[in-house]
Amino acid sequence: MLSNAQFQFSQNLKKILCENEPQPEINNDSKSPVPFLKRDGFGKKGRVITVKANSFEVTKISKYDEFLKYNIEIKPMDAGKNANVEVKRERSDYEKCIRRRVLKELGLIKEDWFQGVVIAYDGGTTLYTTSRLGFNRVNDDATEEIICLDDIQNLDGEPTQYKVKINRTDTIIKLTQLEKYISGEEFEWDFFNDDALDVFNALIHQVAAENYTQSGKSSIYNKGKKSKIPGGLELWSGWFSTVRPGQGSLFVNVNPTYTTFYQPLRLDEFLIQYLNLKNRSIRNELNDLQKLKKINKILKELLVRPLHMKPVQTERRIKKLLSAAEVTNFKYKPKVGTDWFSLEKYFKDNYQYHNKLFVEIIGYDDTNMAWPIEFCQIIEGQRFSNKELSKNQRKEIILASRIKPFVNENETIKGAREILQLQNDPTDVGMEVASELARVDARVLESTNVKYAGNIAKPSNGQWNLKGVKFFESGEALNSWHVIIFEQAKWISMEVATNFIRNLIKQCRIQGMNISKTPHIEYVKYKLGHLDNDVREAYQNAKDKLNKPPQMILFIIPGDNAPNNINTELYEIIKRIMDTEIGCLSQCIKMDPKKNFNSPQYCSSLAMKINLKLGGINSILPEDKLRLSSGENVLFLGADVTHPKDKNGLSICAVVGSLDNQAARFITKYQAQKRSGKEEIVNIDEMIKKLLKEYCDYQKKSSGVKKDVASFLPPCIIMYRDGVSESQFEQVLKLELPKIKAACAEFRAGYEPKITFAVVGKRHRTRLFPENKNEADKNGNCFVGTIVDRKITHPTLNDFYLQSHYANQGTARPSHYTILYDDIKLTIDEFQGLSNTLCYNFQRTTSSVSIPAPTYYAHLTCARAKMYLNGTKKLPDVHENLKNYPMYFI
Numbered sequence: 001m002l003s004n005a006q007f008q009f010s011q012n013l014k015k016i017l018c019e020n021e022p023q024p025e026i027n028n029d030s031k032s033p034v035p036f037l038k039r040d041g042f043g044k045k046g047r048v049i050t051v052k053a054n055s056f057e058v059t060k061i062s063k064y065d066e067f068l069k070y071n072i073e074i075k076p077m078d079a080g081k082n083a084n085v086e087v088k089r090e091r092s093d094y095e096k097c098i099r100r101r102v103l104k105e106l107g108l109i110k111e112d113w114f115q116g117v118v119i120a121y122d123g124g125t126t127l128y129t130t131s132r133l134g135f136n137r138v139n140d141d142a143t144e145e146i147i148c149l150d151d152i153q154n155l156d157g158e159p160t161q162y163k164v165k166i167n168r169t170d171t172i173i174k175l176t177q178l179e180k181y182i183s184g185e186e187f188e189w190d191f192f193n194d195d196a197l198d199v200f201n202a203l204i205h206q207v208a209a210e211n212y213t214q215s216g217k218s219s220i221y222n223k224g225k226k227s228k229i230p231g232g233l234e235l236w237s238g239w240f241s242t243v244r245p246g247q248g249s250l251f252v253n254v255n256p257t258y259t260t261f262y263q264p265l266r267l268d269e270f271l272i273q274y275l276n277l278k279n280r281s282i283r284n285e286l287n288d289l290q291k292l293k294k295i296n297k298i299l300k301e302l303l304v305r306p307l308h309m310k311p312v313q314t315e316r317r318i319k320k321l322l323s324a325a326e327v328t329n330f331k332y333k334p335k336v337g338t339d340w341f342s343l344e345k346y347f348k349d350n351y352q353y354h355n356k357l358f359v360e361i362i363g364y365d366d367t368n369m370a371w372p373i374e375f376c377q378i379i380e381g382q383r384f385s386n387k388e389l390s391k392n393q394r395k396e397i398i399l400a401s402r403i404k405p406f407v408n409e410n411e412t413i414k415g416a417r418e419i420l421q422l423q424n425d426p427t428d429v430g431m432e433v434a435s436e437l438a439r440v441d442a443r444v445l446e447s448t449n450v451k452y453a454g455n456i457a458k459p460s461n462g463q464w465n466l467k468g469v470k471f472f473e474s475g476e477a478l479n480s481w482h483v484i485i486f487e488q489a490k491w492i493s494m495e496v497a498t499n500f501i502r503n504l505i506k507q508c509r510i511q512g513m514n515i516s517k518t519p520h521i522e523y524v525k526y527k528l529g530h531l532d533n534d535v536r537e538a539y540q541n542a543k544d545k546l547n548k549p550p551q552m553i554l555f556i557i558p559g560d561n562a563p564n565n566i567n568t569e570l571y572e573i574i575k576r577i578m579d580t581e582i583g584c585l586s587q588c589i590k591m592d593p594k595k596n597f598n599s600p601q602y603c604s605s606l607a608m609k610i611n612l613k614l615g616g617i618n619s620i621l622p623e624d625k626l627r628l629s630s631g632e633n634v635l636f637l638g639a640d641v642t643h644p645k646d647k648n649g650l651s652i653c654a655v656v657g658s659l660d661n662q663a664a665r666f667i668t669k670y671q672a673q674k675r676s677g678k679e680e681i682v683n684i685d686e687m688i689k690k691l692l693k694e695y696c697d698y699q700k701k702s703s704g705v706k707k708d709v710a711s712f713l714p715p716c717i718i719m720y721r722d723g724v725s726e727s728q729f730e731q732v733l734k735l736e737l738p739k740i741k742a743a744c745a746e747f748r749a750g751y752e753p754k755i756t757f758a759v760v761g762k763r764h765r766t767r768l769f770p771e772n773k774n775e776a777d778k779n780g781n782c783f784v785g786t787i788v789d790r791k792i793t794h795p796t797l798n799d800f801y802l803q804s805h806y807a808n809q810g811t812a813r814p815s816h817y818t819i820l821y822d823d824i825k826l827t828i829d830e831f832q833g834l835s836n837t838l839c840y841n842f843q844r845t846t847s848s849v850s851i852p853a854p855t856y857y858a859h860l861t862c863a864r865a866k867m868y869l870n871g872t873k874k875l876p877d878v879h880e881n882l883k884n885y886p887m888y889f890i
Contacts, residue, residue, distance in 0.1 A: 036187070036733070037819055039798045042789050045829045046443030051782055052769040053792050054412045055244070055251035055438045056422060061175060063430030064118070067199050069171035070127040074099040077146070077161035078154050078364050087317070090383040091301040093215045096123035097381065098152070100210055102162045103127075105147045110134075118429050120202035123214055127166065128173070128199045130429070142167045155335050155367070157312040173199055182245045187796040189730035191245075200243040200431075204252060207426035208419050213381050218242045219257055220419060223381065226261070229396040232273035233260045233384050237400070239415030240765050246792050252422055252433060255765040256411040258401045260384040260393065267304060267376035268355055271295070282357060282373075286323070296320045298388050299359065304376040308351050315379060319360040322370055327358050333368040343370055351375070387645045391565055402810030405780040409769050413437065439771065440792055445785035445802075445833065447848070448840040450619045453512060457619070459840065461777055462784030462806040462848035466604045470512030472664070475614025477514035478551060482542035483521040485556040486534070486570060490523060492556065492591060497521050500597050501554075507603035513611055519554070520545055531570060535577045539584060552585040552613065553578070559592030572867040580868055583879025585613045585888060608844045612887040618843045620662040625837040628716060629830065635695055635714035635753075636663050636838070637688075638854025639736075640722040641679050642862040650674065650869060653681040654861035656854055657691035659698040659886065663841055666857050667694045667886045670865040672875040679724045680735045688743035694886075710748055716824050717744075718756045718834075720855045726818075729759065733820050756831070757821040760851050764816050766792065766801060781812040784848060787832060794818070800832060804839035805850040815851050844890055857889075864889045 087095070103121055107114050113134040120128040133143075143166050148159040178196040180186040191197075201217060208214075213221045213236070221238030229235050240257040243250055263270065268282065274295075275285050286292050302318045322330065330343035347353055353372045361369040389397070403411070413436075416422045422433040447459040453472050457464040483501060485492055498521060505515050522541065526534045542550050555574055558567045571588050578586040587610055591597060608618050628634060636658040643651045650672040659665040669687040681687075692713070699712040719740070724732050737757050744751045768786060770776035777783055782803055789800035803814035817835060826834070838852035849856055868876050882888045 036189070036730075037798050037822055038187070038796055039794070041828055043443060043787065043800070043828045043832050045833060046445045046785070046787060049442050049444060049775050049786075050439055050771045051442045051775075051786065051788065052409070052437040052771055053440050053788070054255050054409070054765070054767045054769070055246070055253045055792050056416055056436075057246070057434045057438050058243070058250040058252060058431065059434060060430060060432035061178075061200075061250065064130045065175060067120070067128045067130060067173045067175075067196075068132060069169050069173060069195065070129065070133070071125055071167040071169055072103075072121070072127045073125065073163075073165040073167075074102050075163055077163055087301050088385070089216070090385045091303070091317075093213070094303060094379065094382045096209070096214050098149070098162075099123060101149060102147050102164060104210070105149070106145060106164055109147070110145065118427060120199055120206055120427065122198070122202045122217060123209060126198070126202070128202055133166065151313055152315060153313050155309075155312070155314055157314075160314075171195070178250075182250060182795050183248060184795040192727040192729070197243055197245075200250070203427045203429060203431065204241060204243065204420055204422060207421055212238070212419065215259060215383050219259070220415075221257075221259065221261075222419070223261075227400070228263065229260070229393055230273070230276070231390060231393055232263050232265055232270040233393065234263050235259075235397060235400055236261050239411075239419055241415065241420055242765070244792075245795055247790065247795050249791075251438060251792055252416065252420075253765050254412050254416045254420070255767060256401075256403065256408060256415065257765075258397055259386070260389065260397065261380075262302065262378050262382050262384055264378050264380040266307070267299075267359065267373040267378060268357070270378060271373065274298070282355070286321070286357075292321065292323070294388075298385070301362075303379045303382060304359075304361075304371075305379055306371055306375055307377050308371070308375040316369070317362045318376075319362045321373075322358045322360055324356075326360075327356065327370070330358070330360075330370055331368060332370060333363075333366065336365050336367060340368075347372060391560065391568065405767075405769055405776075405811045408767060408811040409437070412767075437769070438792060440768075440788050441790050442768070442782075442786055442788045444783050445787055445836050447785060448625055448837045449622055450840055451622060452619050457846075459784075459848065462804070462840075464846050465601075466511060466608075466846055470510075471608075471611050471616055471618045472620050473617040474513050475611045475616030476551070477516060478508075478610070478614060479516045480546050480548060480550050481519045481552045481554065482546065482550050483519050483554045483556065484538045484542070485521065485523050486526045486538075486558070487523055488525060491558070494521065497556065503598045503600075504603045504606060507600055508607045508610065511604065511607045511611070513607060513614075513616070526566075526570065528566075531573045532577060535574055536582070539578070539582050550584060552587060552610070555586060555588045556591050557588055559590045559595070561592060575864060575867050576870060579864070579878055579882060579888065580876040581879065583881030585882070585885060587613065604846075605844075609890055612843050612890045613885055615885055615887070617662075617664045619841075620664050621837055621841050623662070626661070626663055626834070628824070628826070630716075632715040632754075633661055634658075634663075634716045634718055635691075636852075636854045637691070637717060637719040638666075638722065638852065638856070638858035639681060639684070639719065640855065640858040640862050641681060642723070642859075642866060643675055644866075647675065650873065650875065651676075652862045652865045652869075652875070653684070653687075654858045654865065655681070655684060655687040655691065656857040656861060657695060658854065659695055660702065663838065663853070664843065665698075665886060666854065667691060667698075668857060668861045668889060670861050670875075672865075672869070678731065679728050680732050682735075684736050685739040685743035685746070688740055689747050692744070692747045710751070713748060713751055713753070715753055716756075717753045718824070719758065720835075720838075720852045721757065721759045722761065722851065722855045722859060724759045724761065725763070729818065729820060732759075733757065737821055754824040755821065756819065756824045756826060758817055758819045758831070758835075760815050760817050760835075760855055762813055762815050762850060764813075766814065766816065767811055768801065768803060768814055777806065779807060779809070781807050785836060786814070787836075788814070789828070789832075798822075798828070800828075802832065802836060803850075804836050804848050806847055813850070843887070861889055 118130040145164045147162045150159045152160045173195045208220045219240045221236040225237040226234045241254045244253050299318045332341045332343040332346050355374050357373045358370040423435045425431050450457040452469040455469040508515050524538050557570045578584050639655045641653045654670040656666045656668040673682050696709045696712040768782050786803045793799050799818040801814040803812050839848045841853040842849040
């Protein structure tokens with residue numbers, strides 16, 4: 001039993017924060033082959049400060065000791081044969097509002113069921129209660145009721161009936177277990193999916209979800225705060241919120257968020273905006289099968305109301321947009337029990353309409369319906385899938401979400417107080433939540449100096465410049481290269497292009513690169529639908545003019561304002577053809593004639609990429625920052641997985657590894673695997689063996705010493721793994737760590753390096769704010785190097801937040817590190833310092849980045865390999881010619 005529902009937070013917190021206290025024993029799951037790593041103290045290095053986090057401490061959880069769990073089904077009675085149609089997540093968010101209304105009506109009608117019972121509903125299939133519901137008999141396993149909503153009608157204009165079925169599960173959720181978790185007494189991997197956390201997440205959203213629009217489990221959107229964006233969409237602002245464990249307390253994490261919804265337009269008006277039509281003619285656009293397929297993807301399951309059936313207020317989902325042939329042959333049956341009609345004739349005889357485009361409606365029972373698009377009104381509150389957003393739409397969201405830290409902080413407090421009403425115990429369970437943001441002890445780590453040839457750059461708040469410095473090591477001399485301008489109407493004059501190339505060469509030479517002559521500049525008129533051949537022919541022309549294969553081709557392509565996203569398509573085709581078919585280095589430059597591309601800063605940025613591709617090293621880190629206290633060499637690994645939009649597509653996995661002891665050069669390996677919804681890299685062992693071979697080959701070549709390969713094997717390996725959610729920590733660790741160890745043993749018998757395995761991620765909602773202006777940079781963010789490993793971090797696992805980069809706009813997002821395994825036995829200060837240092841070693845920038853360079857490179861490799869698929873099921877290898885240029889992907 002909980003004493004007054006208190007968790008004795010202050011006592012537990014003092015206990016956890018005392019570094020000299022013995023850590024509690026952790027009960028490991030016997031079936032887990034890999035034990036987890038518990039926290040062993042806190043970092044001490046750095047200047048001590050206090051920051052605010054966007055989390056509100058829960059000082060009292062509940063006056064109830066336990067909750068009961070029920071399964072609940074709420075479905076319209078006329079769903080018929082389509083009752084089990086699986087609706088996409090973004091489409092089904094609207095249904096949450098309906099289900100909540102139905103449940104509220106049920107509570108009014110069956111008041112005796114819920115008398116004195118507090119409920120928490122997740123909007124889906126789970127209902128939590130503080131005591132048993134009043135079933136007719138004690139032994140009843142389920143109950144069913146029919147509820148009517150008058151303003152949502154069937155095709156006959158009658159109120160829609162919803163069947164509510166509640167099933168007993170006899171699942172009792174005890175809060176005492178949660179107390180043990182947050183006090184650090186116990187830990188199990190299942191904690192990340194714990195029912196008790198689900199209860200409180202449902203509780204904190206209960207009232208807000210009744211008054212606003214809920215999307216997913218954790219986001220609440222306010223339709224009163226919206227703006228129109230191109231393509232018939234609206235951008236809604238809202239608040240993400242979730243309950244998270246801290247050290248000795250629970251916290252409610254709240255963060256402003258943005259997403260897109262369909263504008264509540266007539267369907268023909270929506271399509272005109274979505275297709276960006278100037279002449280307002282839709283039919284011609286549908287001759288393009290690819291465009292029709294894309295339109296059907298965004299219309300499928302969209303909920304519309306028929307304007308021609310007024311005053312009937314029915315709602316139906318779209319199946320697809322009909323082609324002209326399908327319209328001609330469509331047999332229309334508007335209601336159950338009516339006759340069949342020719343679709344066009346029926347509407348011609350009964351209604352006046354202008355557009356001969358129809359959408360087929362998902363029918364019920366034996367109906368077979370299709371309505372003219374001008375008679376379909378999109379219902380408000382339906383989210384638009386982020387996967388289908390265009391580049392310009394994404395840009396609108398990015399611009400809107402780049403809010404300054406003080407605005408972010410104010411919006412966070414507003415969301416907690418006014419929308420979620422956390423401080424008012426809105427669900428009446430006795431929850432008490434602090435009204436102010438949590439104040440957390442933090443530290444600021446020093447910036448890492450960056451070494452160039454004869455110079456040392458001293459970053460200021462994570463930034464430095466290349467003025468007066470030469471690259472640490474120039475790549476091979478660039479003697480044979482070619483410039484191709486892809487164009488349609490010579491949008492860049494030869495004079496402008498020549499002047500730009502001269503400035504680029506000048507800057508490359510200033511940075512220490514060896515470029516012998518000015519390349520030939522050629523215009524190539526690209527042809528839509530033949531871009532692959534355009535690239536191949538451009539390469540062949542360059543080869544003919546040079547009388548030999550070029551080392552590199554510099555492609556100038558249209559900028560971001562180009563129509564139909566041609567720049568993106570061109571870029572991806574260039575990389576695929578050049579990397580996998582031809583085997584020639586390429587550098588793409590997106591040019592907008594209105595921008596200045598001759599500045600030293602821009603040319604320096606290009607020079608950094610070109611030098612890396614040619615095998616150079618732009619900068620290195622001070623040796624003492626990378627060296628372990630033992631003096632042993634380290635192989636730094638980064639790994640990432642990216643998933644396709646299409647659920648039937650392939651996932652791309654990448655692992656990169658350092659080649660040199662300065663962790664400046666990296667080699668990358670990638671592969672495809674079936675998409676499973678999980679993050680494990682199935683064949684990581686094969687990639688590790690290849691990386692080990694190339695590491696040893698490089699070390700042997702650079703040392704100039706003839707020794708056995710075993711003498712070059714790294715005694716330590718540190719993995720920074722990206723793309724793993726907390727709920728998949730255990731699975732990734734169980735699968736990948738043993739395979740890494742096995743790969744080492746297979747590569748060389750008896751080779752057992754010490755390994756540290758850590759996850760680093762940015763897909764979280766924690767933000768840090770300076771407590772006072774003296775601890776803020778010019779944009780209002782915390783200083784680069786701010787680190788937090790207390791209070792809001794995990795009660796058991798060894799994790800921390802590190803803001804290692806400068807945010808030019810908006811609120812900086814710290815990266816979240818969790819050390820899952822460590823037999824190198826690094827101190828927490830050593831690992832935190834090393835992680836911060838590796839953020840200064842991303843070779844194509846003059847600023848520290850948000851995640852360690854190995855992880856960043858793995859992410860870039862995944863993105864590049866994704867371009868190679870080209871809609872196929874086979875992922876091609878990088879051409880043999882590029883194996884001498886390991887940083888080709890940069």
